[in-house]
Amino acid sequence: MRILLLMDPLIRVPPEHYGGIERVIADLANGLCDRGHEVTLWAAPGSNTTARLHPFGREGEWTKWSNLRNTLVLAWRFWQNGEKFDVVHNFGRLAYLTPILRRNLPKVQTYMRTVNPANMRRAKALGAKRLHYTAVSSAIRDSGKPAGGKWSVIHNCAPAGQYRLNVHVNSHAAPLVFLGRLERCKGVHNAIAAARRLGRALRIAGNISSLPEEREYFRKEIEPQIDGKLITYIGPVNNEQKNELLGTAAAMLMPVEWEEPFPIVLPEALLCGCPVIAFARGGMPEGIDHGKTGFLCNTIEELCGYIGRLWELDRAYCRAEAERRFSDSAIVTAYESLYRSLLS
Secondary structure: OEEEEEOOOOOOOOOOOOOOHHHHHHHHHHHHHHOOOEEEEEOOOOOOOOOEEOOOOOOOOOOHHHHHHHHHHHHHHHHHHHHHOOEEEEOOOHHHHHHHOOOOOOEEEEEOOOOOHHHHHHHHHOOOOOEEEEEOOHHHHHHHHHHOOEEEEOOOOEOHHHOOOOOOOOOOOOOEEEEOOEOHHHOHHHHHHHHHHHOOOEEEEOOEOOOHHHHHHHHHHHHHHOOOOOEEEEEOOOHHHHHHHHHOOOEEEEOOOOOOOOOOHHHHHHHOOOOEEEEOOOOHHHHOOEOOOEEEEOOHHHHHHHHOOHHHOOHHHHHHHHHHHHEHHHHHHHHHHHHHHHHO
């Protein structure tokens, strides 16, 4: 198949540190190329995959004017090259598909965050044909259901070959880990509260948000808790550093305070054999097999209780389930099957 993958140019594909869906796009592009498909990627300058890359936009730029400019640039590209593809798969703004909505060409729009049904209704009003929606969790799909449309759920993935299983971890003594953006909705303050209550070491990794209110959250509520002994902040980490961080952790904590769609760090942790304890919000229940690959809970008290039960979990089983359900190979197969069904 001749497949076009399309992404907002805010973050390069793949990112070095922060960037969830950009990692998935890189894994998908590489996997599809490995299977003999002709893959083209329109994404940020500096992106790097085995697909044929045609960059556009400016990395790090996100304003209403840059979005308008990017949409116009892509409209020109579609006018020149739209007939060269069998399938167009957009991970960016739905507006990017406006120039080809009425074409008799299979189009896939993937949502990684809560859907605005009004945008879907606009696409329908513009005469959209052969437009199929996918979501990274059932929770995200359900947010778009009011607008109708045809939906599939395909979870996010992580490259299994880049993460190593470590089964030799003492669940009673090994440190706990928090990995993600250091924003209030991610719940790092809850992870710190649980670690302090139990006297367990907690390693925090991730980027500090550039948003003023989130930087203030970090400065006032997180930074004073970091003592370099019980609570340690490592900073942003790359894939190799994640291997060490997750492979030596007793568990990864995700006490989120929002409807978390489906974080990339979840399959990354499981591929290292690291179980996940999370608040049961958004797509988290879809990624954790309660009592087997981790635990789901609703309060800090429950979270602390489950930390004491980590010895019940089999780290090798965590890895096996991640390979089966959330590996790059599994997700490439799912998208490949979707493309074929749309073409037929």
